[in-house]
């Protein structure tokens with residue numbers, strides 16, 4: 001079992017590189033552990049996931065406000081949030097080979113998994129990347145690459161309240177890079193040192209605890225709905241109620257959503273009830289009042305916060321590994337990505353049946369240009385025979401291929417639209433093509 005699963009992961013990593021989704025960071029210099037670069041299809045896939053997320057959680061809702069805070073923040077932010085003091089993982093080092101591991105991820109706390117040497121004592125290792133701002137390198141110039149996007153929203157809480165006067169409940173949402181100096185980055189983009197988060201800080205009235213719980217459930221439900229919208233298989237999604245002992249110090253309730261990745265069931269995203277921990281901590285430290293005034297009851301209080309958080313890189317890996325399929329079509333083995341059309345980087349590819357027939361190429365380019373104006377992610381391909389072109393598109397998960405043949409040009413009898421999963425072909429009139437494709441991909 002473990003062996004075939006491993007092989008599947010290897011195949012996914014190799015396809016992701018070969019086809020221009022994900023490359024190792026700084027590859028020509030031997031790489032940089034825990035960093036990944038995204039090629040054209042990787043960027044398109046990420047943008048599609050981010051676009052769907054932003055639409056669902058921000059533009060389609062009246063109660064959400066988008067922000068984009070700076071990655072570098074005043075070091076006081078991280079002192080108040082507890083990250084300087086406590087954002088650490090237990091690190092152990094092998095006395096023999098000097099390899100380092102996260103103590104809480106080892107099966108045997110005494111024996112090195114690489115060389116069976118003896119492991120040293122665990123010590124706490126702070127995961128924030130430290131840097132200095134400006135020319136001076138002293139205690140006042142210290143800053144950190146943010147380890148989460150959340151704090152960028154808490155420090156802008158007052159700005160949004162002052163300019164938009166939202167009534168509770170309302171949320172701030174942000175998509176952006178986060179950095180963690182992970183002791184052992186692993187499992188492709190699952191655990192990296194630079195990654196991207198999509199987070200919401202949803203502020204609620206703490207005076208009605210029942211409503212707070214209902215809001216928690218509602219937001220959790222929306223997280224799961226989002227995974228379904230991405231096309232992820234429901235049976236691979238698992239709800240984990242995080243036990244008291246494992247919860248972050250600021251959280252009163254946490255639910256992790258785990259996913260069956262090829263290397264096992266692991267955390268994909270989470271939701272935490274952060275109470276008033278952050279706004280209170282920032283009020284105390286900054287001396288700026290981050291409370292909320294209820295116009296109706298004339299009461300002032302610090303709102304509580306529920307935080308649904310999503311890791312974009314883990315979502316990308318979930319989508320990629322769930323879509324990876326091997327089957328046989330027309331008596332030939334094939335590998336294809338069964339992406340939902342909504343996330344597929346290329347939605348439709350247009351082919352002239354033959355490359356050396358100018359009338360076919362001209363018509364195909366005309367249809368390609370027509371589709372491009374209306375649909376994002378349209379590709380033109382006239383290289384090799386049709387079978388090869390289908391395979392190439394299948395491998396990058398393109399849901400539809402359109403072929404322009406002699407009947408299209410001579411009889412005006414439409415084009416052939418071939419569907420990826422079953423290979424089914426249909427003849428569609430050119431003037432109906434845009435609406436036919438649009439309906440299926442959006």
Ligand code: ATP
Nearest residue numbers: 182190191192195267268269270309310311313314
């Ligand atoms: P883990 O226990 O796996 O280290 P975490 O519980 O520390 O994760 P959170 O602090 O809850 O993670 O971060 C929110 C989300 O950010 C996670 O659900 C995950 O999707 C993503 N994330 C966290 N760390 C990484 C990482 N090193 N690489 C990629 N994504 C990450």
